[in-house]
Amino acid sequence: MNELSVRAAAAGDYDEVRALFAGAMMFDSSPTELGRRMFEPERTLVVADGPDIVGTTQALTGELSVPGALVPAAHVTGVGVKATHRRRGIMSELITRQLREVPEAIAVLWASESGIYGRFGYGAAAYGMSYEIDLHRVGPPNVRTRPGEVSELPADGAVKELAPLLRALQERRPGISGRSDLQWQQRLEDKPDDRGGKTARQILVHRDESGAVDGYALWRGKMHWIATGPANEVHLEELVAIDPAAYRALWQHLLTLDLAGTLEFGFAAVDEPLQQLITTPTALNRRLNESLWLRVTDVPRALEQRRYAVAVDLVLDVTDELIPANTGRFRLTAGETVRCELTDAPADLSLSIAELGATYLGGRHLAEFATTGRVTEHTPGALRQAGAAFSWPVAPVSLEIF
Numbered sequence: 001m002n003e004l005s006v007r008a009a010a011a012g013d014y015d016e017v018r019a020l021f022a023g024a025m026m027f028d029s030s031p032t033e034l035g036r037r038m039f040e041p042e043r044t045l046v047v048a049d050g051p052d053i054v055g056t057t058q059a060l061t062g063e064l065s066v067p068g069a070l071v072p073a074a075h076v077t078g079v080g081v082k083a084t085h086r087r088r089g090i091m092s093e094l095i096t097r098q099l100r101e102v103p104e105a106i107a108v109l110w111a112s113e114s115g116i117y118g119r120f121g122y123g124a125a126a127y128g129m130s131y132e133i134d135l136h137r138v139g140p141p142n143v144r145t146r147p148g149e150v151s152e153l154p155a156d157g158a159v160k161e162l163a164p165l166l167r168a169l170q171e172r173r174p175g176i177s178g179r180s181d182l183q184w185q186q187r188l189e190d191k192p193d194d195r196g197g198k199t200a201r202q203i204l205v206h207r208d209e210s211g212a213v214d215g216y217a218l219w220r221g222k223m224h225w226i227a228t229g230p231a232n233e234v235h236l237e238e239l240v241a242i243d244p245a246a247y248r249a250l251w252q253h254l255l256t257l258d259l260a261g262t263l264e265f266g267f268a269a270v271d272e273p274l275q276q277l278i279t280t281p282t283a284l285n286r287r288l289n290e291s292l293w294l295r296v297t298d299v300p301r302a303l304e305q306r307r308y309a310v311a312v313d314l315v316l317d318v319t320d321e322l323i324p325a326n327t328g329r330f331r332l333t334a335g336e337t338v339r340c341e342l343t344d345a346p347a348d349l350s351l352s353i354a355e356l357g358a359t360y361l362g363g364r365h366l367a368e369f370a371t372t373g374r375v376t377e378h379t380p381g382a383l384r385q386a387g388a389a390f391s392w393p394v395a396p397v398s399l400e401i402f
């Protein structure tokens with residue numbers, strides 16, 4: 001790459017890395033003390049043009065829920081190239097090197113544009129739904145709740161009551177990233193300058209009969225009046241409930257707030273249970289988005305660390321243009337234990353690393369890719385067997401953009 005050089009960042013690069021990414025994404029951002037503490041310089045790559053940083057990518061350390069397990073996943077973020085240096089291959093150099101170097105067997109990210117990451121072997125592994133709920137049409141959910149079931153929780157000290165619920169959700173649903181103490185602190189930060197005219201964040205909790213929190217919702221309101229009267233906006237940021245009664249009560253509360261006209265929520269699952277509680281699902285105004293993109297960086301390790309819905313014994317012929325060790329025929333056997341190793345046996349299915357990534361969380365089916373020739377079935381029945389084994393009863397969802 002001409003005179004440009006790639007290197008790992010140093011702790012002192014934080015301000016410049018932050019400024020570069022903020023500039024590329026066009027958000028105004030000053031470095032923060034919390035951001036500085038969360039910065040992982042040794043996991044950040046930068047491209048320097050003389051003394052200036054002109055491109056960066058970061059991999060954050062974190063755990064992701066995958067079918068039947070919780071595994072380390074490189075959480076890729078902060079991908080940015082200075083506008084003056086675009087389309088010279090800087091991002092390609094950074095992403096390729098990052099994928100070859102991360103120690104985790106999978107990497108995940110949210111893409112600003114869905115056209116960017118497929119070329120690097122990422123596959124869209126989780127879809128998310130955005131709701132813009134018409135509260136006048138949706139009607140109250142058909143559920144009964146006890147008065148006082150839902151209450152407010154002050155932000156101070158909230159983490160110790162909320163964090164166990166997120167961990168419990170990780171055991172139930174793939175695609176959920178864990179949060180360190182610092183990440184929780186960041187999640188619950190509520191600077192007035194960042195509210196965009198909305199109210200302060202409110203933390204709603206539901207408690208079971210013993211008083212333990214078994215569900216929470218983070219939301220804000222925004223006053224809005226139209227010619228016909230009140231049309232306030234409810235902005236739901238996150239709702240986590242591990243008990244059906246908690247889930248129903250929190251939604252019931254949010255969908256029936258006085259003066260409200262719409263509820264916006266950007267992180268619903270494709271199989272979001274709310275769809276069962278209301279009589280008019282079209283009033284949810286659902287929009288499907290790609291959320292988590294996933295890249296398998298180490299085929300045997302990645303396939304061994306997740307679980308399978310049914311027993312499977314298949315040879316997968318995988319191609320990977322960026323990571324040579326991933327190209328080859330791998331025998332996957334899953335029953336009581338899971339094994340995945342290189343083999344000389346003939347392939348039952350062939351596919352590229354991107355299809356493996358797209359189906360890794362159990363939300364998409366290999367057959368979907370067979371219809372476009374991206375997966376080829378060599379042994380009749382192999383596609384059905386692999387489809388049954390790779391899929392998972394609960395759809396993956398990612399709860400926040402990182």
Ligand SMILES: CC(C)(COP(=O)(O)OP(=O)(O)OC[C@H]1O[C@@H](n2cnc3c(N)ncnc32)[C@H](O)[C@@H]1OP(=O)(O)O)[C@@H](O)C(=O)NCCC(=O)NCCS
Pocket residue numbers: 024025078079080081082085086087088089090091092093110111112113115116
């Ligand atoms: C997106 C971005 C990182 C690309 O950096 P770059 O150094 O210009 O990318 P490269 O030169 O390596 O491009 C590699 C390929 O990706 C394509 N590409 C780049 N940006 C793209 C985009 N936004 N959408 C679709 N394709 C894109 C290029 O056209 C090129 O394709 P080609 O090889 O067929 O010519 C940079 O433009 C940027 O910082 N954009 C704003 C911030 C952003 O969107 N970051 C991503 C956050 S997830």
